[in-house]
Amino acid sequence: MKSDLNHLMEINNLDALWIIGSGQHNPAMVYLTGGGHFSNADLFIRRGADPVLFCNPMERDEAAKSGYAVRTFADYRPTELLKQANGDQLQATIARYKLMFADLGLEAGRLGVYGQMDAGNAYAVMSGVEAAMPGLNFAADLQGKILLAAMATKDEAEVDRIRRMGQITTQVVGETADFLSRHTVRGEVLVKKDGTPLTIGEVKGRINLLLAERGAENPEGTIFAIGRDAGVPHSAGASDDLLRLGQTIVFDIFPCEAGGGYYYDFTRTWCLGYAPDPALALYEDVKAVYQQIMTELRVGTVCKEFQVRTCELFEERGHATVLSNPQTQAGYVHSLGHGLGLHVHERPFFGLTSADDDLLKPGVIVTIEPGLYYPERGLGVRLEDTVWVRPDGVMEILAPYPLDLVIPVGK
Amino acid sequence: MKSDLNHLMEINNLDALWIIGSGQHNPAMVYLTGGGHFSNADLFIRRGADPVLFCNPMERDEAAKSGYAVRTFADYRPTELLKQANGDQLQATIARYKLMFADLGLEAGRLGVYGQMDAGNAYAVMSGVEAAMPGLNFAADLQGKILLAAMATKDEAEVDRIRRMGQITTQVVGETADFLSRHTVRGEVLVKKDGTPLTIGEVKGRINLLLAERGAENPEGTIFAIGRDAGVPHSAGASDDLLRLGQTIVFDIFPCEAGGGYYYDFTRTWCLGYAPDPALALYEDVKAVYQQIMTELRVGTVCKEFQVRTCELFEERGHATVLSNPQTQAGYVHSLGHGLGLHVHERPFFGLTSADDDLLKPGVIVTIEPGLYYPERGLGVRLEDTVWVRPDGVMEILAPYPLDLVIPVGK
Numbered sequence: 001m002k003s004d005l006n007h008l009m010e011i012n013n014l015d016a017l018w019i020i021g022s023g024q025h026n027p028a029m030v031y032l033t034g035g036g037h038f039s040n041a042d043l044f045i046r047r048g049a050d051p052v053l054f055c056n057p058m059e060r061d062e063a064a065k066s067g068y069a070v071r072t073f074a075d076y077r078p079t080e081l082l083k084q085a086n087g088d089q090l091q092a093t094i095a096r097y098k099l100m101f102a103d104l105g106l107e108a109g110r111l112g113v114y115g116q117m118d119a120g121n122a123y124a125v126m127s128g129v130e131a132a133m134p135g136l137n138f139a140a141d142l143q144g145k146i147l148l149a150a151m152a153t154k155d156e157a158e159v160d161r162i163r164r165m166g167q168i169t170t171q172v173v174g175e176t177a178d179f180l181s182r183h184t185v186r187g188e189v190l191v192k193k194d195g196t197p198l199t200i201g202e203v204k205g206r207i208n209l210l211l212a213e214r215g216a217e218n219p220e221g222t223i224f225a226i227g228r229d230a231g232v233p234h235s236a237g238a239s240d241d242l243l244r245l246g247q248t249i250v251f252d253i254f255p256c257e258a259g260g261g262y263y264y265d266f267t268r269t270w271c272l273g274y275a276p277d278p279a280l281a282l283y284e285d286v287k288a289v290y291q292q293i294m295t296e297l298r299v300g301t302v303c304k305e306f307q308v309r310t311c312e313l314f315e316e317r318g319h320a321t322v323l324s325n326p327q328t329q330a331g332y333v334h335s336l337g338h339g340l341g342l343h344v345h346e347r348p349f350f351g352l353t354s355a356d357d358d359l360l361k362p363g364v365i366v367t368i369e370p371g372l373y374y375p376e377r378g379l380g381v382r383l384e385d386t387v388w389v390r391p392d393g394v395m396e397i398l399a400p401y402p403l404d405l406v407i408p409v410g411k
Numbered sequence: 412m413k414s415d416l417n418h419l420m421e422i423n424n425l426d427a428l429w430i431i432g433s434g435q436h437n438p439a440m441v442y443l444t445g446g447g448h449f450s451n452a453d454l455f456i457r458r459g460a461d462p463v464l465f466c467n468p469m470e471r472d473e474a475a476k477s478g479y480a481v482r483t484f485a486d487y488r489p490t491e492l493l494k495q496a497n498g499d500q501l502q503a504t505i506a507r508y509k510l511m512f513a514d515l516g517l518e519a520g521r522l523g524v525y526g527q528m529d530a531g532n533a534y535a536v537m538s539g540v541e542a543a544m545p546g547l548n549f550a551a552d553l554q555g556k557i558l559l560a561a562m563a564t565k566d567e568a569e570v571d572r573i574r575r576m577g578q579i580t581t582q583v584v585g586e587t588a589d590f591l592s593r594h595t596v597r598g599e600v601l602v603k604k605d606g607t608p609l610t611i612g613e614v615k616g617r618i619n620l621l622l623a624e625r626g627a628e629n630p631e632g633t634i635f636a637i638g639r640d641a642g643v644p645h646s647a648g649a650s651d652d653l654l655r656l657g658q659t660i661v662f663d664i665f666p667c668e669a670g671g672g673y674y675y676d677f678t679r680t681w682c683l684g685y686a687p688d689p690a691l692a693l694y695e696d697v698k699a700v701y702q703q704i705m706t707e708l709r710v711g712t713v714c715k716e717f718q719v720r721t722c723e724l725f726e727e728r729g730h731a732t733v734l735s736n737p738q739t740q741a742g743y744v745h746s747l748g749h750g751l752g753l754h755v756h757e758r759p760f761f762g763l764t765s766a767d768d769d770l771l772k773p774g775v776i777v778t779i780e781p782g783l784y785y786p787e788r789g790l791g792v793r794l795e796d797t798v799w800v801r802p803d804g805v806m807e808i809l810a811p812y813p814l815d816l817v818i819p820v821g822k
Contacts, residue, residue: 038645113530221669
């Protein structure tokens, strides 16, 4: 939680956070400012001090909504700095940061740097600043021990926002099922009123519209994959594919609040009309493992233990898994889930190599999403819900929805 | 254009490009791969050689849509690398890159690095790779002399996609005007059928729905700002604000293709019902300058010359500008426009300090968006169109739309 940040900075020996970039679709900045229509901003949070947000002068009103002290880059006379640097944008930028750090009294210390930015520019600017200010250094935090550790546990307001996104998500899933059901069948494919076949591209368009009606965004798209595509976990599905009866469809939907806010993440596997025996058998295996794991989740446990357990359960049922063969592309080929918040994937992680402090702590929100994939057989099944580990230790699915496999059509 | 890239790498002394990150909402990766549902990928383009795209094994099918050779990270046995690094994710990542660079035969050379990534991680990984492979170094390119220079000029297929987004944008603007017109007026504000006032939040919801119906995304939101907010160029507008007659509304809309594709950018200023004299006078000044500048745009000219000229034209009309006072927040306070493509703001730039090679080259697509802002008077006016500098030198507005100020309401 945000309230843990000061302590996390302290135990990780950080003097300040430097958050870079836009106020939209930029989790670190959205988390710490509340977001807004500003770009290329710099937020500085010194341990125990009031944050300061630097922005373009045109965007000062948007930045001020953060409630933080706002200063604009214009105060540093960027035109003159560029002239002094003989037109070298990098040197002018470094010179501006030097002045900003001096104004903040931050001429020495260890900083954590976060925020979405062009990788090459980040490297050029940060190495330049580090060279110009030998007292500063930047902590590497690939394991997310500071900001992402704070973000992993959610406060009540965050839970409410994610739950609301879950309600929107399951409403849209229900409407999508109804939409498919209303179609008629010709030659084993769904057709529209005009007799032409419905395509996956049209279904995805419908999903986006249903999300927009409810104020949600869908920046990462939807997985709606049928047949062989369903057998590859992250195949998004081909727009021109038709909706054939009796094939497994993996429908994985992960929208967020407008402007790049909190996500929800949800998967069901559907067969239109009927489920052939091989699809049904695979579904029953995934459902059984899903239900078993849900009963075994325990607050305070290391997440990867559940990944090991899921692999064992699938192997008992005769499926290859990443436990015995990390490179397998058939069977159970991914991890059990992940944390979810302002990133669709964030801490805690469940992979076999994830950290020992990726735990089911009270307050984390995680997906639980076992699946089985057999691309060569044209089959894939995944079931996913988003679960809040409540402070009282109860595992609460934030937006419950039936697990049903078969969607009746053409009635 | 993409076809310039090899030459731009050559004259800038680059041996290869390294593009990092997702296949969605990541302009560099979308530009060079066509985009797709893959995350955390690495694309390498050596000068004159076939590109190679590395991705997560689950995302191999999505990555393969690029048409490039695809390799998966699993080939580098990440679990063993992590074990060898005693669980240190950064060292394991650096070790993996070392193996990947060796496989590419890229153990020495000067690389341009692009793609959206967490700034701190970019710095940690790139400094680590540079330290581990002393033959490699990373070129700083804050001025966008390589990839962004190529992206600045558009081929016919790109122009068609941006034009299509322009058509969607102007359709949505027209529907928004009709939507406002259909409302009735009570006490100088628009009210809905149930008699309650319409809010800006509701108008923005409507805009998102109209965009979604047409398959567009709106990741950066819409500026729909009335009164004082209209007087601050990048104030997005307050959700709870009402639609009052006779106030200037700056409506700036910049949607993109789904998945983070090409943008369009468009602004009109509206007064509902009627325009008071001060609003009309300001509008006439902006329109006159807009129309004058449009006649003066010449292919091959340095963009900032038009910024100087715009300032002069506004100053002749008695307005303060950034030419005589770079810090002014009243009058003409921003630059005339910017390039537009997979970024809503990209090269060429028009600011007074923009580069001499920010030119109106044949093939560039730029916005032209003069405006005047008087926040203390509650007034702001901006007019913006997106213009393609055609190879024959003609300046073509990609999606023409009337400049009208007054939107009739309550008829």
